[in-house]
Structure formats: C-alpha cells, structure tokens
Amino acid sequence: MLSRLLIVLMMAGVCYKAQAQKSLPQNMVNVKGGTFVPLYGDENGPVEVQSFLLDAYPVTNAEYAAFLEKNPKWNKGEVKKIFADENYLRHWANGQNIGPDAGKISNSPVVNVSWFAAKAYCECQGKRLPTVAEWEYTALASETKANAANDDKFYQRSLDWYSQPNPKYLPPVQQGFRNYYGAYGMIGLVWEWTQDFNSALLIGESRSDASLDRQLFCGSGSSGAKDVKNYVAFMRYAFRSSLKANYTVGNLGFRCAQSKKNASIKPAKRPAI
Amino acid sequence: MKRYLTIPILLSLALTACTSDESPSSAPPETAAHAAHLTAGGAAGPESLGTVTDMSLYNLESDWKTQAGESIRLVNLKGKVQIVAMVYTSCTYACPRIVADLKRIETSLEKVKRQDVGIVLVTMDPANDTPAQLKTFAAANKLEADRWVLLTGEDAAIQELAVLLNMKYKKAPNGDIAHSNIISVLNANGEIIHQQEGLGVEPDETVKAIEGLLL
Numbered sequence: 001m002l003s004r005l006l007i008v009l010m011m012a013g014v015c016y017k018a019q020a021q022k023s024l025p026q027n028m029v030n031v032k033g034g035t036f037v038p039l040y041g042d043e044n045g046p047v048e049v050q051s052f053l054l055d056a057y058p059v060t061n062a063e064y065a066a067f068l069e070k071n072p073k074w075n076k077g078e079v080k081k082i083f084a085d086e087n088y089l090r091h092w093a094n095g096q097n098i099g100p101d102a103g104k105i106s107n108s109p110v111v112n113v114s115w116f117a118a119k120a121y122c123e124c125q126g127k128r129l130p131t132v133a134e135w136e137y138t139a140l141a142s143e144t145k146a147n148a149a150n151d152d153k154f155y156q157r158s159l160d161w162y163s164q165p166n167p168k169y170l171p172p173v174q175q176g177f178r179n180y181y182g183a184y185g186m187i188g189l190v191w192e193w194t195q196d197f198n199s200a201l202l203i204g205e206s207r208s209d210a211s212l213d214r215q216l217f218c219g220s221g222s223s224g225a226k227d228v229k230n231y232v233a234f235m236r237y238a239f240r241s242s243l244k245a246n247y248t249v250g251n252l253g254f255r256c257a258q259s260k261k262n263a264s265i266k267p268a269k270r271p272a273i
Numbered sequence: 274m275k276r277y278l279t280i281p282i283l284l285s286l287a288l289t290a291c292t293s294d295e296s297p298s299s300a301p302p303e304t305a306a307h308a309a310h311l312t313a314g315g316a317a318g319p320e321s322l323g324t325v326t327d328m329s330l331y332n333l334e335s336d337w338k339t340q341a342g343e344s345i346r347l348v349n350l351k352g353k354v355q356i357v358a359m360v361y362t363s364c365t366y367a368c369p370r371i372v373a374d375l376k377r378i379e380t381s382l383e384k385v386k387r388q389d390v391g392i393v394l395v396t397m398d399p400a401n402d403t404p405a406q407l408k409t410f411a412a413a414n415k416l417e418a419d420r421w422v423l424l425t426g427e428d429a430a431i432q433e434l435a436v437l438l439n440m441k442y443k444k445a446p447n448g449d450i451a452h453s454n455i456i457s458v459l460n461a462n463g464e465i466i467h468q469q470e471g472l473g474v475e476p477d478e479t480v481k482a483i484e485g486l487l488l
Contacts, residue, residue, distance in 0.1 A: 081327040082437065115436065198436050199443040245436035 028053045028258065029182035036137050036147065039233040049137045054130060055255035057173035057184050058109035058192060059121060061098050067121050068096040074117055084114035087248045107172040109190045109253035115245040118193045118254035127256035129195035132240070134257060136233065139187060141180035149230070158232045161188045166251045187232070193254040197240040325351075329463035330437050335430030340407035340423040347434070347463065350422070354390045354486050355459040356479075359431075359440050359452065361398035362410040367454055370472045372414055374456060378476045378483075379420070385487045387420065394423045397431060397442050397450050439468070458482050 024030065033051035068075055075096055076089040090112050093099025098106065113121075115129075122128050130138070142148035148155075176185015186192075243249075325331045331348040338344060358375060360368035375392055382390060394416075396402035402410075407423035410416075416423070426434075435442060442452035458467040458479060467482035 080332050082329065082332050116433075196432070196443075198432075198441045241441075244439065245433075 025053065025258070027056045029056050031134070031138050031181045031183070032146075034137070034146070036133075036140060038133060038136055039230055039237055047133050049133050051260050052130070052134055053258040053260065054134070054138055054181070054183055055127075055257070056182055057176075058189055058253045058255045059118075060107050060173055061092075061102070061110045062106040064110040064113070064121065065096055065098055067124060071120065071124065072096070074120060079117070081246065083116040083246055085246045085248055087112055087250075088114060088117070090248070091250070101169065104169045107174070108170040109173055109185075111170065111190055111250055111253045112248040113193075113252075113254065114248050115193050115197065115243070117248075119195070121254075122256035125256055127258045129193055129254060130257035131196050132194045132199060135186075135192065135194050136236070138179070138181060138183055141183075141186070143177060143179060146180050155230075155232070158187045162232055162235055170251075190251050190253040191236070191239060191249070193252065194240065197243055198245075326462045326464060328465075330434065330459060330465070331463035333430070333433055333437070335426055335433065337424045337426040337430065338404045340404055340411050341418070342404040345424075350391065350393060350459075351463055352461055353388070354461060354483055355393050355463075356390065356483070357393045357395065357438065357457045357459060358455065359395045359397050359435060359438065359442070361396050361450055362402050362406055363398065363448070364450065367452070367472060369414075371454055371456065372416075374469075374472065374474065374476070378456070378479050381476050381480045382483060384484055389487050390420070390483060392416075392421045394421065395431065395434060396423070396425045397435070397452060398448075399425045399428060399431060401448075438465070458486075460486050 031049075031052055031054050033049050035046035035048050037046050072078065074084075076092055076094060078095075079088060089110075091101065091105070092112075119129055140147045140149055142151055142154040145151065145154075170190065173185060173189065176189045177187075178184050179186055243252075325348060331346075331351055333347050336344060336346060356375060356378060358371050360371055362368070372394070375394075379390075379392065394407075396407065402425050404425060407425060411418070411421060411423055425431075438455060438457050440453050440455055442450050444450050454470065454472050456469040456479060457465050458469075460466050466486065467479060469476075469479045
C-alpha cells in the first residue's frame with residue numbers, strides 16, 4: 001500500500017504542487033456563475049456561465065520558467081513551429097532562462113506564448129484555459145460590482161488602458177486592479193488567451209465564407225454586435241479573431257481556469273498503476 | 274484512510290496531463306496497424322513519428338476513431354496527399370455542400386493515381402457522430418472506404434485540429450454549429466499546402482495544388 005502511494009507520488013512529481021491544494025487552490029478565485037449578454041453571442045440572448053475557478057493573476061515569467069524546467073519540450077528554440085511561432089518567448093534570453101531582464105519581469109505576466117503553450121501550461125497544473133464566455137463574464141466586474149457594464153467610469157478606464165502603448169517592462173501581476181471576484185488585472189495588464197478563441201465572430205451558418213482571413217469586422221461583423229458602445233469588448237473579439245494557435249504576441253499572456261466539478265475531489269477512475 | 278487515498282489519485286490524474294505532453298515516443302494504438310489503407314508502407318511506428326516535420330499536423334498526438342471503429346492517430350494518414358474538411362452529420366446546410374465540393378474535387382483528379390490521395394472528414398460533433406453514425410453517413414453519401422476516412426475524437430482533440438486548420442466554430446444551444454467552410458490540402462508529410470474557403474468554390478485551384486504535389 002505504502003509503496004504504491006510512494007510510486008504515485010514520485011511519478012507525479014511534475015505537477016504535484018498545483019494539485020496538493022484540496023479546497024480552493026492557491027491563487028485561484030471563485031467566479032460565481034450567472035448570465036450575461038456577450039458582445040457577440042447567440043441570437044437567443046444571454047449566455048449562461050457556470051460557476052468556475054479562475055487564476056487570480058495572469059501566469060508570470062517566473063511561473064512559466066518553472067513549467068519549462070519540467071517540460072523542456074516547450075523550451076524556446078525546441079518547440080515545434082506548428083505549436084509556437086518564431087517569436088515564442090522572444091523577450092527571454094534562451095532555452096529556459098528569462099535572461100538579463102529577469103529582475104524586472106519575473107513577476108510580470110509571461111507574454112509571447114502561443115495558445116498551444118498556454119494550454120499545455122494549464123493542463124500541467126490540472127487546469128485549462130478559460131472560455132471566451134468565462135473570461136468576458138469575469139472581465140465585466142469592477143472593484144465593487146460583478147457587472148460594471150453600465151458604469152461609465154469603469155468603462156472609460158478600460159478604454160484608456162486599451163489606448164495606451166505597452167510599457168517596455170510589463171508591471172508585476174499584483175499591480176493590476178483587483179476586481180469583484182478577486183481577479184487581478186483582467187483589464188490593464190495584458191490581453192489573454194482563451195480556450196475557444198476561434199469561436200469569435202460566427203454569427204450564422206449561412207455565412208458561407210466565414211473564415212479567419214476575411215476581414216469580417218469591416219463588414220457585417222460589426223453590425224451584429226450587441227452593444228456597439230462596448231468598444232473594449234469589440235477590440236478583444238477583433239483581436240481574438242485575428243489570432244492563430246501558434247501566434248505569439250508581445251502583450252498576449254494567459255491565466256488558467258478550472259471547472260468546479262474538477263475542483264472537488266470525487267472518487268474517479270482508479271489510476272492505472 | 275480514504276481521505277488520504279484521494280490525493281494520489283488526483284496526483285496521478287494530473288500526471289497523465291503532463292506526461293502525455295512529454296512522451297511523443299509513445300506508439301500509436303496497436304489497432305492502427307489493421308487500418309492498412311491509412312498508412313503508406315505499412316504500420317506507422319514510433320520511428321515515423323520521429324520524422325514528423327515542424328509544420329506537420331501529424332505532430333498532434335491525439336487518438337481518433339474511424340467510421341470503421343478503428344483507433345488511429347493522425348500520423349497514420351501520413352504518406353499520401355490528404356484533403357481534409359470538418360463537418361457534422363446532422364448539419365443540413367453547409368456540410369452536404371462541403372461533401373459535394375469534396376466529391377467535385379475528387380472527380381477532377383483523373384490525372385493522379387487513386388491511391389495517392391485520401392479524403393478526410395472530421396466531425397465537430399463527437400457527441401452525436403459516433404463511428405457508427407459516421408459509417409451511416411458515409412454509406413448514405415456513397416463515400417468509398419478506400420478513399421474516405423471519417424474521424425471522430427474527443428472535443429479537445431477536435432479543437433486542436435480545428436485551430437490548426439484555421440477553422441472557427443461555435444456550438445449553439447440548439448445543437449447547431451456555426452463554422453467556417455474550409456477544405457485543406459495536406460502534403461504527404463501532413464503540412465497544409467493549400468486551403469479552399471467557402472462553399473461551391475471552383476475546384477481548379479485545389480486540384481492544381483494536389484496535382485502539383487503528385488505530377
């Protein structure tokens with residue numbers, strides 16, 4: 001019995017740290033479910049979001065470096081181009097090292113990572129990327145309100161951030177504002193990957209040429225928007241629609257999410273030992 | 274005691290997620306060897322995985338089932354030109370037209386040898402499109418098994434393939450799936466060399482791209 005337990009513990013070395021938390025995992029917040037009307041949603045109206053857990057902060061350079069130590073397959077220079085383009089981790093020195101800027105950016109959001117890389121990171125923590133709906137739902141929250149969609153000041157601050165150029169060194173993740181759910185920097189730090197980034201902009205099946213490379217936003221795409229005032233959400237949807245899964249961008253990072261049912265411990269299938 | 278047992282169970286579950294990323298050397302499922310028509314030069318073993326090029330879709334290591342119920346990995350499609358599209362069988366508007374477009378491409382390929390080109394249909398709706406359902410669909414649409422492979426897999430696997438094919442799709446609560454219509458041509462290594470977008474597109478460009486690989 002004991003030896004079996006030991007073997008499992010040894011084998012699981014890679015990820016055990018993240019999984020050792022039993023109730024609310026460290027640095028995750030509970031986002032209570034509800035409904036919201038996304039900028040681009042179903043014609044049926046509000047979209048329901050189930051309660052889920054979300055990382056309080058975007059993943060940092062230091063955290064990503066720790067992931068690479070265990071998963072050298074994702075090292076800069078070793079990753080397959082189909083999974084991350086040539087600018088992958090371009091702000092790092094090489095391999096697994098952040099390099100000379102480490103002192104300044106260790107605690108800043110990691111950027112220049114692809115969707116595949118972000119997804120692999122989250123899976124290694126027993127998590128996943130948040131869906132577009134989950135992300136947008138959480139981003140509606142100001143410091144005090146779960147839904148600040150009609151708060152002009154909140155909206156203006158978001159707009160101001162989106163219109164500023166990126167700083168040379170991104171600030172530490174704790175510097176983002178803490179929203180109603182306890183998530184920091186949903187707006188104001190970096191853009192973030194979502195699990196289904198490739199679901200944006202499809203309004204109906206009758207669009208015979210719905211595809212990535214057509215500039216849908218210049219055409220009927222924008223007229224399908226639910227709230228044309230919400231320019232910040234509009235930009236996020238437009239940005240997502242321009243991405244491919246191996247793209248890496250200098251201000252695009254990510255954070256991970258977890259479904260509630262996975263968060264609670266239930267006697268699942270016995271592991272094959 | 275029970276309480277302590279759950280931790281290793283969770284740990285080993287997490288382990289699966291990580292090590293599957295780390296072990297590209299694991300062989301494709303054994304049953305793949307029986308799907309002889311899917312592979313060039315016999316069964317694809319670990320050695321052929323090793324020769325997958327940087328931009329090959331066959332870098333995806335997910336498991337799939339064919340309409341015949343065979344387990345395969347995408348690398349089993351290696352060795353011939355493949356024409357790939359994503360559909361779902363309960364789709365009434367776009368998907369029949371994609372299948373029609375694929376057939377149109379197929380009939381325009383008289384200059385190339387039949388065995389050099391395969392056609393792959395991947396479902397976006399694995400909950401409904403079981404291997405049996407795919408088989409029924411293939412029969413109803415007269416998709417011959419020596420050329421057409423219909424695949425289903427887990428949602429995550431389908432999404433990974435979809436993003437590499439530049440497909441956008443979104444499931445509506447009523448079961449409909451809004452999706453882009455793209456036909457991709459893969460060379461023998463599994464790299465995308467041509468994409469045809471839209472429905473009812475003239476097949477000339479796509480046929481030319483395929484002939485360019487084989488003639």
